[in-house]
Each structure stands twice: as C-alpha cells, then as structure tokens.
Amino acid sequence: MKNKTLNTARILITVFLVVSVLLPLVRLILNIHMEDVAGIMQSPQFKPMILNSLATTSIATVISVGMAWVLAWFVNRTNIRFKAVFSVLFTLPMLIPSISHGMGLVLLFGDNGLITNWFGINIGLYGYKGIVMGSLLYSFPVAFLMLTDVFQYEDYTVYEAASVLGLSKFQQFKTITFPNMKKPLISVVFAVFTMIFTDYGVPLTVGGKILTIPVYMYREVIGLLDFSKGAIIGIVLLIPAVIAFVLDLKSEENGNASTVTKMYEITDNKLRDKIAYIVCGIVIFLISLPLAAFAYLSIVKQYPIDMGLSFANIKQAFELGVGGYLLNSLTIALLTSLVGLVVIYLTAYLTARSKKSFSTMTLHLISMVSLAIPGIVLGLGYVLFFKGSWIYGTLIILVLVNMIHFFASPYLMAYNSLGKFNEKLEDVADVMGVSRIRMLLDVYVPCTVESMVEMFSYLFVNSMVTISAVSFLANFKNMPLALMIPQFDAQSLIEATAFISIIILFVNGVLKLGVYFVKRYIRAQDIM
Amino acid sequence: MEILKDEIKLVVKDLYKNYGNEDVLKRISFEVKKGEFLSVLGPSGCGKTTLLRILIGLERQDGGTIEKDGVEITNLSPSDRGMGIIFQNYALFPNMTVLQNVEYALKLRKDKKDDARKIALETLEMIGMSEHLDKKPRQLSGGQQQRVAIARTLALKPDIILLDEAISALDVQNREIMKRELKEIQKKSNSTMIFITHEQEEAFYLADRVMIMSEGNIEQIDTPENIYKSPKNQYIKDFVIAHLEQKYESLLKCTGRIKNEE
Numbered sequence: 022m023k024n025k026t027l028n029t030a031r032i033l034i035t036v037f038l039v040v041s042v043l044l045p046l047v048r049l050i051l052n053i054h055m056e057d058v059a060g061i062m063q064s065p066q067f068k069p070m071i072l073n074s075l076a077t078t079s080i081a082t083v084i085s086v087g088m089a090w091v092l093a094w095f096v097n098r099t100n101i102r103f104k105a106v107f108s109v110l111f112t113l114p115m116l117i118p119s120i121s122h123g124m125g126l127v128l129l130f131g132d133n134g135l136i137t138n139w140f141g142i143n144i145g146l147y148g149y150k151g152i153v154m155g156s157l158l159y160s161f162p163v164a165f166l167m168l169t170d171v172f173q174y175e176d177y178t179v180y181e182a183a184s185v186l187g188l189s190k191f192q193q194f195k196t197i198t199f200p201n202m203k204k205p206l207i208s209v210v211f212a213v214f215t216m217i218f219t220d221y222g223v224p225l226t227v228g229g230k231i232l233t234i235p236v237y238m239y240r241e242v243i244g245l246l247d248f249s250k251g252a253i254i255g256i257v258l259l260i261p262a263v264i265a266f267v268l269d270l271k272s273e274e275n276g277n278a279s280t281v282t283k284m285y286e287i288t289d290n291k292l293r294d295k296i297a298y299i300v301c302g303i304v305i306f307l308i309s310l311p312l313a314a315f316a317y318l319s320i321v322k323q324y325p326i327d328m329g330l331s332f333a334n335i336k337q338a339f340e341l342g343v344g345g346y347l348l349n350s351l352t353i354a355l356l357t358s359l360v361g362l363v364v365i366y367l368t369a370y371l372t373a374r375s376k377k378s379f380s381t382m383t384l385h386l387i388s389m390v391s392l393a394i395p396g397i398v399l400g401l402g403y404v405l406f407f408k409g410s411w412i413y414g415t416l417i418i419l420v421l422v423n424m425i426h427f428f429a430s431p432y433l434m435a436y437n438s439l440g441k442f443n444e445k446l447e448d449v450a451d452v453m454g455v456s457r458i459r460m461l462l463d464v465y466v467p468c469t470v471e472s473m474v475e476m477f478s479y480l481f482v483n484s485m486v487t488i489s490a491v492s493f494l495a496n497f498k499n500m501p502l503a504l505m506i507p508q509f510d511a512q513s514l515i516e517a518t519a520f521i522s523i524i525i526l527f528v529n530g531v532l533k534l535g536v537y538f539v540k541r542y543i544r545a546q547d548i549m
Numbered sequence: 550m551e552i553l554k555d556e557i558k559l560v561v562k563d564l565y566k567n568y569g570n571e572d573v574l575k576r577i578s579f580e581v582k583k584g585e586f587l588s589v590l591g592p593s594g595c596g597k598t599t600l601l602r603i604l605i606g607l608e609r610q611d612g613g614t615i616e617k618d619g620v621e622i623t624n625l626s627p628s629d630r631g632m633g634i635i636f637q638n639y640a641l642f643p644n645m646t647v648l649q650n651v652e653y654a655l656k657l658r659k660d661k662k663d664d665a666r667k668i669a670l671e672t673l674e675m676i677g678m679s680e681h682l683d684k685k686p687r688q689l690s691g692g693q694q695q696r697v698a699i700a701r702t703l704a705l706k707p708d709i710i711l712l713d714e715a716i717s718a719l720d721v722q723n724r725e726i727m728k729r730e731l732k733e734i735q736k737k738s739n740s741t742m743i744f745i746t747h748e749q750e751e752a753f754y755l756a757d758r759v760m761i762m763s764e765g766n767i768e769q770i771d772t773p774e775n776i777y778k779s780p781k782n783q784y785i786k787d788f789v790i791a792h793l794e795q796k797y798e799s800l801l802k803c804t805g806r807i808k809n810e811e
Contacts, residue, residue: 445640453654454628467644549643
C-alpha cells in the first residue's frame with residue numbers, strides 16, 4: 022500500500038510507547054511482595070502518613086483552586102489593565118522546581134528565615150502550615166492557567182438571555198456560571214490534587230515531622246533502596262491520578278462542543294476593578310518574596326552570621342560543580358524538548374489525521390496514559406525495568422523518562438491543533454497523489470508551527486524543573502541541577518540552593534522570553 | 550463542444566459494500582457516458598457518498614468491478630484513476646496562496662513539473678480567479694474558495710470529475726451562479742461529471758441523466774424528463790416528483806396563477 026511509511030511509523034511508535042510506558046509499570050507491579058504490603062499496612066507510620074497526605078493535599082487543593090478562580094476571574098472578568106503582565110507574573114512559580122518553593126519558605130519563614138529574623142515572628146513553618154503554603158505556590162499557577170482557559174471559552178449569549186429574563190447576578194451564577202464550570206472545575210481539582218498528592222519536594226523541605234506518602238517513598242527508595250516498599254507506595258500514588266485520567270477521558274468523550282458565539286462583555290464597575298488591582302498586587306508581592314529571597318541569599322556572605330554582600334557563594338557553588346550540573350540540565354532539557362517534539366508531534370499526526378481504527382485509538386490512549394502516572398512512580402518503574410541495560414545511568418534514560426513523563430500535554434496540544442484542519446485534506450492528497458509525509462511537511466508543519474513552539478517550551482521548562490521522574494535514575498554523573506537542591510540542603514548549603522533556584526528561574530525566564538518573540542515573529546508571517 | 554452521447558466512459562458492475570452488518574451498496578450496476586453530467590440523488594444514508602468514495606478509490610469495495618474506457622480500475626490507487634474530486638468544504642491547503650494551491654500537486658508530478666506554473670495560471674484564468682492569485686484561502690469567499698478547489702482539480706486534467714455535495718455549502722445566490730458555471734466548466738474541460746446531491750432541483754437542473762438512490766439500491770436512472778413523466782415507483786413519486794411539484798405550486802401561488810383554497 023502507498024502509506025507504508027506511516028504504517029511503519031505507527032507500529033514503531035506504538036512499540037516504543039509500550040516499552041517505555043507500559044512495561045516499566047508492569048515491572049513495578051510485579052516487584053511487589055505481598056509480605057511487604059502487610060508490613061507497610063501494619064507499620065505505625067502508615068495510617069498517619071495517609072491521613073497527612075490526604076489532609077494537606079485536600080486543604081491545599083481547595084485553597085489553590087479557590088485562589089486561582091478568584092485571580093482568573095479578576096484577569097478575565099474585570100477591566101483592569103496589564104492583564105497579560107499579571108498573567109505572566111502569576112505563572113512565574115511554574116518556572117522553578119517544587120522543592121524550590123519549599124526552600125523559599127524556609128528562607129523566609131524558617132527558624133533562621135529572613136522574615137523570622139527581621140521581624141522576630143516565627144510562624145512555625147515546619148509541618149502542615151509549610152506543606153500547605155508550599156503546595157499552594159507550586160500548584161496555583163497551573164490551576165490559574167486551566168481556569169483562564171475555561172473563562173475565555175464561556176459564551177456570553179446565555180448571559181444576555183438571562184439578563185433579558187430578569188435573572189439576578191446571583192441567579193445567573195447559580196444557573197449558568199456554576200453548571201458551566203462544574204465539569205472543567207472537577208478536572209482542575211483533580212489535576213491540582215494529583216500534583217500536590219504526588220509531590221515530595223515541598224513536604225521534604227518544610228514538612229518537619231509530618232510524613233507524607235511521597236516523602237516516605239522517596240526515603241525508602243533513595244535512602245534505604247527498598248524498591249518493593251517503594252513500588253507499593255507508588256501504587257497508592259497512582260490512585261488519584263488514575264481516577265482523574267478516567268474522568269477526563271469520559272468528559273472528552275462527551276465532547277467539548279460548546280462554541281463561543283459572543284465574547285464575554287465586561288460591565289463597568291470601578292470598585293470591583295480596584296479590588297482586583299489590590300488582590301492581584303498582593304498575590305504578586307507574595308509570589309515574588311521567595312524569588313527575592315533566592316536572589317538575596319545568593320549574594321550574602323554567610324547567612325545569617327555575616328550579612329555582607331559578596332559573590333563568594335556563587336563562586337563556591339561553581340566549585341561544588343553547579344556548572345556541570347547546569348550543563349546536564351540544559352542538555353537533558355534540550356534533548357527532551359527536541360526529540361520529544363518530533364516524536365510527540367508525529368504521534369499526534371498519526372492519530373489526529375488518520376481514520377479512526379483500533380490501532381490509532383490504541384496509540385491515542387497510550388499517548389495520554391502518562392497523565393495518570395506520577396513522576397516518581399514512573400521513575401521507579403524505570404529503575405526496575407531498565408536496571409542492568411546499557412541505557413541505565415546515562416543521560417539518555419533521563420531524557421527518555423522526562424519525555425514520557427511530559428508526553429501527554431504536548432501530545433494533546435498537537436492533537437487538538439492538527440484535528441482542526443479540514444477532514445477531507447487527506448482524501449484530496451490521496452486523489453492528487455500527494456504522500457502523507459509531503460502533506461505533513463508542506464501543509465501541517467507550517468500551519469502548526471506556533472503549537473510546536475509551545476510544545477517545545479513546555480517540554481523544556483518541565484525538564485528543567487522536574488525532580489520527580491528523574492530522582493531515582495540520576496547519579497552524580499548525569500544529575501540535573503534541580504536535584505542538587507535536596508543534596509545541598511542536606512549539607513546545609515542553603516545559599517547554594519538559593520542560587521540554583523535563581524539559575525533555573527533565569528534559564529526558564531530567558532527561554533519563555535525567547536518563545537514570546539518567536540511566537541510574535543510567527544504571527545507576523547501570516548501563515549494561514 | 551460536441552458531446553459524444555454514445556461512447557461509454559465508466560462501467561460499474563455489481564458494486565457491493567458492507568459496513569459491519571449493513572449493506573450500504575447492494576450490488577449496483579450502471580454506466581456513464583463520455584461527457585455526460587450524471588446527478589446521483591438520494592437522501593442521506595442512501596449510499597451515494599460511499600459510491601463516490603469507492604469510484605475514486607478512497608474506499609475499497611467488497612465486491613464488483615469498475616471499468617473506465619474499457620480498462621478495469623477497481624484496484625488502482627486514487628491518484629492513478631485519472632479522476633478528480635471536489636468536496637463540499639473545499640479542503641484547500643490553508644497555508645498556500647491560490648496559485649500555490651493549484652500548482653502544488655502539479656509540481657510533484659515528474660511529467661508536469663516544468664509546466665506547473667503555466668497550467669495553473671491557465672486553469673485559474675479559465676475559472677475566473679486570475680485576480681486573486683496571491684490570496685490565502687481565508688481571504689476568499691466560499692464561492693471563490695470553491696473555484697480554487699475546482700481549478701486545483703482541473704489542473705491535473707482528470708477525465709472524470711466527482712462532485713460531493715459540491716455547492717451545498719454556498720449561499721443561495723452563489724449556488725445559482727455556480728450551477729451555471731459548473732455546466733460551463735464541463736463544456737470547456739470536456740470532462741465527465743458525477744454530481745452527488747440530496748437536493749432535487751440541483752440534481753434535475755444540472756444533469757443529463759439523474760440516478761436516484763435509496764438504501765443502497767438504484768431506484769431509477771434516466772433523463773430528468775423521463776423520470777418526471779414516468780417515475781418508476783412510489784418512492785420516486787414521493788421523494789422527487791412531489792417535492793418538485795410543491796416548489797412549482799408555491800411559485801404559482803406567488804405569481805397569482807392559483808388561489809389559496811382556505
């Protein structure tokens with residue numbers, strides 16, 4: 022047949038994903054010993070650990086989503102200016118690792134924190150308070166982005182109809198806004214819950230005596246090399262992610278067919294706008310505090326003994342090998358985003374632009390499975406599955422695990438933008454004798470270049486900040502920079518951790534800025 | 550241009566297609582003459598689109614044969630059948646200009662590569678799109694986009710052109726214009742056209758012969774006049790004749806030729 026290359030590509034990618042997604046998971050499950058299950062369940066830590074995780078995650082999720090809703094509402098439903106600037110600033114925390122959020126709080130509110138020392142207030146950071154605060158910083162930008170998306174696609178005509186019928190604002194909220202938001206809101210809640218539930222970075226740094234599930238797993242695997250127990254905990258961590266995944270699949274089936282016939286019209290309300298400015302301003306101030314602390318501590322001589330400024334810490338950090346780890350990170354991030362872009366885009370092309378068949382549906386499903394696998398669980402699966410093979414201990418395995426860990430989101434970006442094209446284009450190509458590869462290169466790639474830049478950026482930034490999937494796979498040779506934060510923290514090299522956070526923020530900031538200009542350039546080209 | 554009414558262009562024999570446990574085409578046979586304009590008329594789900602997709606090779610039949618100019622083409626790939634197809638929603642390449650859209654496939658063909666620009670310009674001239682060569686599809690109206698799609702197909706010089714509800718997406722005014730133009734284009738390009746539609750007037754207006762389909766069968770295939778005068782069965786009377794007469798009646802009412810009885 023004529024589309025042999027595409028069929029081969031489809032088979033190759035399916036095999037690749039089965040090996041790199043499903044088999045490690047199967048290996049993980051096979052690694053579980055039943056006596057360990059009983060052992061964990063009966064251990065005195067088990068019950069409090071589960072309760073701690075559920076409690077901190079639930080509280081942080083509610084606050085995070087609530088706060089994100091308010092901010093998204095302010096940015097999308099008021100007449101404040103500089104909306105784009107606010108949006109960018111709200112998402113700054115996404116550019117640093119979760120563990121940096123914990124470290125930031127330690128630097129500000131810890132026993133020796135800047136605010137603790139300057140103002141003489143000790144808020145008692147370590148424990149529930151710290152975990153909730155850190156998780157909030159870590160997760161609300163994601164919720165904010167998701168909710169902004171929801172707000173932007175709300176159709177105004179229903180509100181007009183409601184006004185004509187004489188429904189009050191509150192009634193409108195009850196009968197239109199809330200029912201409209203219910204489904205996406207459930208998705209946001211699950212996404213945020215999963216994110217916080219599976220993160221070990223924040224509770225490791227500010228959890229104090231409070232033990233959570235991922236921290237336990239991290240210690241069992243990193244500290245005690247107990248893979249069996251790690252695997253059991255991994256399965257526990259999988260549960261909320263799998264539920265979220267199934268829910269999302271279901272809501273996708275129902276289709277998001279709502280079309281916007283009219284953009285939302287914002288009424289004049291000076292008081293509302295004033296409140297919006299104040300709240301957004303306060304949030305940005307709070308977000309920038311830890312970032313400022315990183316910058317400040319990077320250039321303090323020896324905190325808190327000698328507060329003079331110098332570059333000695335930075336010099337010391339480089340002597341400790343920060344340069345080499347930065348190079349590791351950049352290599353990993355670049356390879357992940359370049360290779361990932363090609364593989365993921367091609368996968369999306371195969372599923373979005375081919376007739377629905379068993380093989381394309383299978384590929385589509387496997388491509389999204391990574392959404393349901395927390396990074397540390399995937400990482401442990403990789404340790405168990407790839408141990409002893411040539412790839413183990415190399416940079417390549419870190420690139421591979423990151424690519425798989427972050428596969429689903431860019432995949433969906435590509436899938437959605439490719440799905441928007443006229444469904445008859447392939448028929449036209451077949452009749453005119455244009456091969457699918459030519460169509461890909463001559464039509465689809467030029468038309469979706471902006472999505473590709475977005476995919477690249479997503480993969481790069483996430484590879485720079487991740488501490489989850491890579492944590493069990495890295496050794497001192499291939500270790501990415503973000504993983505040096507817990508290492509340095511353990512050695513009380515606080516200034517070095519602050520400096521690392523600043524470097525990562527800087528690299529990602531530069532990348533985002535570059536992406537902004539590239540996208541502007543692409544739009545100016547007027548491709549379609 | 551003289552239409553050779555008696556030369557047979559396409560012979561379809563016992564064409565059969567089955568989806569799951571439903572027979573979409575129930576072993577249908579018909580012939581199309583050279584230079585003929587054949588309308589295939591039927592409600593949605595009658596199998597007409599499947600027929601068209603099988604004729605051009607986008608789908609595989611489960612039985613039967615297709616012959617073109619006496620040569621069997623049943624198992625050829627779509628691009629080797631010397632046919633063109635025009636869809637309802639144009640399906641232009643969105644990143645290419647009008648000229649590039651028409652030129653693109655020509656450039657990929659070894660034998661036409663060198664003359665690609667010339668052929669494209671000539672075809673666009675014939676179809677009246679010479680003023681819009683550098684525009685992108687989104688800058689064109691629906692009617693203009695459809696013209697580009699037609700030019701893109703004509704440029705490859707197919708001798709049979711299939712039209713899949715090709716003017717249904719246009720507004721009423723443009724539809725009338727395109728109807729007339731389609732006949733012009735057919736004359737100029739000397740091609741055989743098979744026009745799929747669910748609209749009775751369109752089918753009857755354009756066609757030399759009309760083929761009426763329902764539930765995977767051919768109900769009748771004849772000239773519009775013959776079908777109107779002697780519909781073969783009750784289905785055709787209900788679906789076609791009654792419909793056309795209602796239209797006619799409303800026209801008479803509007804012109805005052807008949808009075809409202811109530």
